[in-house]
Amino acid sequence: MTSATGRIGGATASAEPLPSRRRPAGRFRASSGAAASAFLVPNVVLIVVFTLLPLVYAAVISLQDLDSLGGSSWAGLGNYARLVTDPVFWQSVANTGVFTLFTVPVGMAIGLGVAVLLNGVLPGRAVFRTIIFLPLVVSGVATGVLGAWMFDQNNGFVDDLLTALGLPAVQWQSNGGWAMTAVVLMTLWQRIGFDMLIYLAGLQGVDPAVQEAASTDGATGWQRFRLITFPLLGPSTFFLLVMNLIYSFQVFDTVWAMTRGGPGYGTTTVVSYAYRVAFDEHGPQLLGYGAAVGIVVYLVTLLITGLQWRFSAGRDQTD
Numbered sequence: 001m002t003s004a005t006g007r008i009g010g011a012t013a014s015a016e017p018l019p020s021r022r023r024p025a026g027r028f029r030a031s032s033g034a035a036a037s038a039f040l041v042p043n044v045v046l047i048v049v050f051t052l053l054p055l056v057y058a059a060v061i062s063l064q065d066l067d068s069l070g071g072s073s074w075a076g077l078g079n080y081a082r083l084v085t086d087p088v089f090w091q092s093v094a095n096t097g098v099f100t101l102f103t104v105p106v107g108m109a110i111g112l113g114v115a116v117l118l119n120g121v122l123p124g125r126a127v128f129r130t131i132i133f134l135p136l137v138v139s140g141v142a143t144g145v146l147g148a149w150m151f152d153q154n155n156g157f158v159d160d161l162l163t164a165l166g167l168p169a170v171q172w173q174s175n176g177g178w179a180m181t182a183v184v185l186m187t188l189w190q191r192i193g194f195d196m197l198i199y200l201a202g203l204q205g206v207d208p209a210v211q212e213a214a215s216t217d218g219a220t221g222w223q224r225f226r227l228i229t230f231p232l233l234g235p236s237t238f239f240l241l242v243m244n245l246i247y248s249f250q251v252f253d254t255v256w257a258m259t260r261g262g263p264g265y266g267t268t269t270v271v272s273y274a275y276r277v278a279f280d281e282h283g284p285q286l287l288g289y290g291a292a293v294g295i296v297v298y299l300v301t302l303l304i305t306g307l308q309w310r311f312s313a314g315r316d317q318t319d
Contacts (some may be wrong), residue, residue, distance in 0.1 A: 014177070059291075082194075093270060099251065102184045114132060116199075140253030140254040143190050148258045151172040183255055195244075
């Protein structure tokens, strides 16, 4: 009886819960915070070193008369006042506006059309997606070099094709308007894949049941797209608009590789003008002036992005 009781007592004793070995909540949060900081610190360091510090240094340089040999003197807002009366600067602003007008909305419209087409049942659509997206992985310099060869007015591929079709050759490199057209075409060729990719992701997030319900109610394909699909793509459109505008105001590599801003200043954008006055022409006081142009580009881009965010904040919310 005693042994049985002992066994029962032993079983009872062994069934008692062991002391909890869980880590205290405070220690867990501390270790999680340390791990998160370990991942964030390298990125923060990179942003500070390669973004914030150069931006502050450029702002300081823009307030100086700094020549290419290193001599400097304080200029205050003199470089910014010079921008107001600089006709070449305003021409570069106009060129940037034309470039933006013919690349951002046109590229987004073509990208949306291609995305709608490739989102449906189409034989070999994966291959077409890859072909359209492939130019995006090509660097801007390589795109510019390819464009300079294709649109060469002496022995370029495009003029040879026009001549073979019985059409007159175009002065792509000696006429400012045609040179800008060539730059726009090469930019569209490179950027449409990005627009297509973002819109394609947005289209795949549209509920097919909504489309089927509208079709059952008698809506045509255009009505379904205009009243249902496109409004649901509001966040994608907003993202593309911001990213494409930032790109268009900062475009440099493709333009410089194709035309170096020429003929004359016919294709000079704001960023390429900043480079020309700061590094290419090597005149006195131009480094500070080029930095001032760069700061203006930054402020304009920041303003446009902020306005778009402000006016699109409520409109692009979807349920």
